[in-house]
Amino acid sequence: MTVVAETARFCADVLTCAELPDGDTVYDDAHPLWQKFVAAGLANWWLPERYGGRAFSLGDSVEISARLSYHDPGFAFSAFLPILASRMLEFFGSAELAQRYLPELSGTGSFCATLGSEARAGSELTNTETTFRRHGDSLVINGHKQFSTNLAFARFCLVLARNADDERDFAVILVPGEAEGFRVEQRWRMSGLLGTGTYAATFTDCAVPAGNALNGNGIRVLEVGLNGSRILMAAMAIGMSRRIRDLSMEYAATKRLGGAPLSRNAVFGARMGQLEMELETIKSQCDRAARDYDELYLGARPAEKFLGQGVLKSAVVAKMHSGQVGWKIASAASEGFGGLGYTEQHEIQRLMRAMRHISIVEGSDDVLRDLIYGRYVRRASRRG
Ligand SMILES: Cc1cc2nc3c(=O)[nH]c(=O)nc-3n(C[C@H](O)[C@H](O)[C@H](O)COP(=O)(O)OP(=O)(O)OC[C@H]3O[C@@H](n4cnc5c(N)ncnc54)[C@H](O)[C@@H]3O)c2cc1C
Incomplete structure (x- = not known):
């Protein structure tokens, strides 16, 4: 079974039946959902085999993040964020330090x-x-x-x-x-x-x-670590947008307008066509960034190559694009549910709030725009 199929099974068997988290819930290592995730062999799925991990690629990870986010964005975020610290340690920690701390992450699913x-x-x-x-x-x-x-x-x-x-x-x-x-x-x-x-x-x-202390300038080391987690944060918008699409279609099947189901309405249809197009652009950019990442990661001397690159342009673009387009999708869909879409009880509200973090965490859009300008626009224009 592929890791994506394993994740799909975990989602179907565990996440769909689980209660949604409230403000007091914390997905820590003692939480029953996390323990089931560990038992399914999925915790910290990206760790290399030499540390007892399953070595799944960023390409696979995009779909894992998306599938978990479809059901529970908070669970997805808690589950993939350790890639940030673990990859910095894997690349820039001494062999002894990495060997002391990384195997436990895959073995017991610690954070x-x-x-x-x-x-x-x-x-x-x-x-x-x-x-x-x-x-x-x-x-x-x-x-x-x-x-x-x-x-x-x-x-x-x-x-x-x-x-x-x-x-x-x-x-x-x-x-x-x-x-x-x-x-x-x-x-x-x-x-x-x-x-x-x-x-x-x-x-x-x-x-x-x-x-x-890890080897290398700390700011550069952190920039390298952020590449993976930014791509997986961007991928959350794929899962949440798919969820929004499915909720909208469920609603449209029961809501009647002018004697017919909303799903037959042309305005609704056009809105859903637009959503699907936007969803595809999020997916394409995440896949593109993951391909760039995997190419460096699977090649020779990945730590050195990543350090040379620092911020991966396609990863930053994926996060910015997903945050902006995902927010647009969530906002348009919330209007589609009418007053219900503005109630706390409706799932669209939970999804909107979760979607918002993509444009803020690990660098807000203003900051990333400035970064892209400084590194890719101004420098390129100087080169002529
Ligand atoms: C749910 C959540 C989880 C988080 N987890 C972690 C974590 O695990 N580890 C961690 O280290 N941090 C974490 N963070 C912090 C997060 O990454 C930062 O909050 C985020 O990067 C924004 O930085 P800031 O809060 O310092 O805001 P600031 O950098 O102060 O930015 C605030 C605003 O100031 C303006 N601004 C700032 N700089 C510029 C600029 N150069 N150009 C133009 N405008 C600018 C922008 O409008 C920006 O949106 C988390 C935050 C949240 C909400």
Whole structure:
């Protein structure tokens, strides 16, 4: 059975029968849905075989993210986001560090988390205020991080910090969940992606071995890590748009207009044709980005090649495009349900709120537009 078929089975056997999450639900490693996901052999499905993983490609992962999101976007987000930290560790951690921490992710389905964002640094990572300082064989970390998903139950996290003695030097450092001086603070109550646990955290003289720092400039390392998770975030819009299409068709089969079902109405038909076209463009861009990613990943010296590229243009474009088009789809569809579509009870509201995060998390559109301009428009125009 292919991994996509395995995911489809998990969705049919488990997710369709599960209760939808509310504001108190957290998909942590003890949650029954997560345990079933682990038992199905799907947890952290992208990890390489040398770490006990199943080594599924980004191409496959796009469809996995889409299928999980069709049923439960919060579950999908919690499930794929560890690709961000685990891929940074796989590429840029020492062999010993990777061997110590990665096999557990595939074996027991434990989580890992990333701490990049800060209250003041925002998207300008060069303004990062969390610091590290070398002290003998240790690195001592101090600072506050604003958002990190899966953090409270993560086996380890990767933290972006600035060298306290050299403001141009940044590192990504692995901190075990039980490290002294590391404290997880409040869980944010999000308006969407229910079930996802996102937290703030503080580091107070938190000492870890110097070997826990990943190789390479921390900001560049984080940029590389974000390529995979941005593509899978974009892919969530495929699943949510498919769900919106199916909900609209169910509604149109029962709603009558002028003595006939809404599904026979030309205006409704045109709207659904438009939705399908837009959905296809999301899928095409995600597939394109995943192909670019897999080409680098499966080739020789992937870590080096990714580091050379940094931000993958097609991954950023996929996330921006999915966020914008997905939002348009959700908004148009909500109107189609009339007043019902504005009630909290209607599923379209849950989907709209979840869709919104794609244009915000891992770089909002304003920030990514600026990034594309700086790296691909201005530089290209200088080349003539
Ligand atoms: C559900 C959720 C989960 C998250 N999980 C994680 C996680 O696991 N790890 C993690 O590190 N972070 C995480 N985040 C944080 C998330 O990635 C950031 O919130 C997001 O990147 C936006 O950054 P910011 O909040 O710092 O906003 P800012 O960067 O301050 O941006 C706010 C606004 O300021 C404007 N702006 C900022 N910079 C520019 C610019 N250069 N050009 C033009 N306009 C600009 C834009 O309008 C932008 O939308 C999560 C957030 C959410 C909501």
